[in-house]
Amino acid sequence: MHCCHADFALTEGSDRGFTVGMPTFTFGSGVLAEAGEQARELGLKRVALFTDPRLGRGEHVARVRSSLEASGVDAGVYDSVKIEPDDASFQDAARFAADGKFDGFVSVGGGSVIDTCKAANLYSTQPADFMAYVNAPIGEGRRVPGPVKPHIACPTTSGTGSETTGIAIFTLRAMNAKTGIISRRLTPTIALVDPDVTRSLPSAAVAATGFDCMSHALESITARAFPRRLNPAKGVVRPVSQGANPFSDMLAAQSLELVGRYLERAVRDASDTEARTEMMYAAMLSGIAFNAAGCHLPHGLSYAVSGLTKRWHVAGYPEGASLVPHGMAVVLNNPSVWRHTARASPDRHLHCARCLGADTRDARPEDGGEALAARVVALMRATGMPNGLMALGFDESHVDALATGAEPQYRVIRNAPVDIGRDELRTLFRSAMKYW
Numbered sequence: 001m002h003c004c005h006a007d008f009a010l011t012e013g014s015d016r017g018f019t020v021g022m023p024t025f026t027f028g029s030g031v032l033a034e035a036g037e038q039a040r041e042l043g044l045k046r047v048a049l050f051t052d053p054r055l056g057r058g059e060h061v062a063r064v065r066s067s068l069e070a071s072g073v074d075a076g077v078y079d080s081v082k083i084e085p086d087d088a089s090f091q092d093a094a095r096f097a098a099d100g101k102f103d104g105f106v107s108v109g110g111g112s113v114i115d116t117c118k119a120a121n122l123y124s125t126q127p128a129d130f131m132a133y134v135n136a137p138i139g140e141g142r143r144v145p146g147p148v149k150p151h152i153a154c155p156t157t158s159g160t161g162s163e164t165t166g167i168a169i170f171t172l173r174a175m176n177a178k179t180g181i182i183s184r185r186l187t188p189t190i191a192l193v194d195p196d197v198t199r200s201l202p203s204a205a206v207a208a209t210g211f212d213c214m215s216h217a218l219e220s221i222t223a224r225a226f227p228r229r230l231n232p233a234k235g236v237v238r239p240v241s242q243g244a245n246p247f248s249d250m251l252a253a254q255s256l257e258l259v260g261r262y263l264e265r266a267v268r269d270a271s272d273t274e275a276r277t278e279m280m281y282a283a284m285l286s287g288i289a290f291n292a293a294g295c296h297l298p299h300g301l302s303y304a305v306s307g308l309t310k311r312w313h314v315a316g317y318p319e320g321a322s323l324v325p326h327g328m329a330v331v332l333n334n335p336s337v338w339r340h341t342a343r344a345s346p347d348r349h350l351h352c353a354r355c356l357g358a359d360t361r362d363a364r365p366e367d368g369g370e371a372l373a374a375r376v377v378a379l380m381r382a383t384g385m386p387n388g389l390m391a392l393g394f395d396e397s398h399v400d401a402l403a404t405g406a407e408p409q410y411r412v413i414r415n416a417p418v419d420i421g422r423d424e425l426r427t428l429f430r431s432a433m434k435y436w
């Protein structure tokens with residue numbers, strides 16, 4: 001689909017353009033060892049290095065630390081990042097950043113670590129009340145008034161694409177709702193994407209983060225197209241995530257082809273370097289795509305699911321409190337959503353199914369939703385995902401609470417290709433209870 005495709009036809013008063021942001025990225029085996037040179041090139045002398053407790057003891061962080069040391073860059077380490085961060089953990093990280101008088105930031109970890117590092121950089125560089133920069137209507141949604149410090153992001157999971165985005169996601173405990181901070185200024189300066197790190201990633205995390213990557217791509221392609229938004233008063237206030245556009249379409253399609261071909265292999269076998277490398281690349285492509293296009297229903301609904309699940313634990317994730325991995329919460333709603341949204345753009349849904357590897361030779365456009373849902377279900381079954389929301393303990397009696405839990409997410413839900421109200425939310429959750 002190209003930039004003069006009918007979906008992108010401009011209308012009276014619509015935005016005339018789209019903006020794509022991303023860091024300077026280096027992708028390849030062993031590139032973590034370039035962290036020190038990159039930091040020195042940026043003129044950094046003393047950086048804050050963010051990671052989580054498990055990774056803090058491991059080889060990836062050690063590699064980055066020795067690279068910094070070899071380049072004469074001093075590092076203060078914060079290794080207490082909370083997996084699935086919240087407002088308290090973001091603020092704790094920001095205090096560390098403010099106290100340490102750092103001139104730059106390095107993050108080594110999954111989305112939880114990279115997002116925490118973005119927030120710590122923001123609040124220590126452009127101090128404000130915590131809710132000031134948080135997305136409206138939950139927070140004030142205030143624009144970040146100036147630049148933040150350089151950030152070198154080193155992802156260790158193959159899913160969130162956070163190393164490419166201007167987004168930091170956290171749970172606001174007072175509402176038990178996930179929300180975030182979005183600004184182009186939060187985009188890391190440099191991303192070092194080293195697929196070797198995924199050798200140590202537990203297979204359940206490869207599966208969950210792989211579905212996060214898949215959903216970023218599917219949501220980018222099916223999001224309301226960018227000319228369906230009003231022209232912004234000034235180009236600089238154009239939102240980070242603007243709706244489907246030709247550039248995100250291209251990256252997302254490529255990402256889906258990789259997910260369709262390599263996800264199962266990457267989950268099954270940690271020594272399958274080809275599959276794990278391709279999933280790392282797919283995650284980065286999807287990150288650039290959804291940062292520009294925006295997510296919609298699967299992410300919006302996922303936050304209610306993760307917030308309301310009472311008891312759930314997945315091998316490879318921290319023990320203790322119940323935790324539904326982000327990508328798992330996202331994929332559980334996927335088939336239900338595609339069956340519902342396909343009527344808005346059947347050909348786009350069919351295109352997605354084809355990219356993911358479904359046999360669509362005899363399919364008509366109106367089969368797009370079912371073809372896509374069926375392909376996602378097949379991937380879920382092949383990678384050990386739970387069979388719908390019932391597997392997590394939900395049933396019909398929870399449909400209202402789930403719909404209420406999704407309502408704070410209208411900022412992303414509005415990006416869906418069809419209008420969604422409370423009744424539709426209930427229908428979507430009801431259809432996500434059991435898939436096979």
Ligand SMILES: NC(=O)c1ccc[n+]([C@@H]2O[C@H](COP(=O)([O-])OP(=O)(O)OC[C@H]3O[C@@H](n4cnc5c(N)ncnc54)[C@H](O)[C@@H]3O)[C@@H](O)[C@H]2O)c1
Nearest residue numbers: 054084110111112156157160162165167169197200201326
């Ligand atoms: N900012 C964005 O653009 C964006 C996009 C999607 C999701 N997110 C957010 O990212 C968070 C989820 O991040 P995630 O899925 O990357 O996982 P994560 O950072 O939460 O980590 C999950 C688990 O995997 C472990 N782990 C990470 N890398 C490892 C490795 N190489 N080897 C062994 N163990 C490893 C961690 O220690 C942790 O226990 C959520 O809060 C989600 O909302 C952010």
Ligand SMILES: [Fe+2]
Nearest residue numbers: 160212299326
């Ligand atoms: Fe995500």
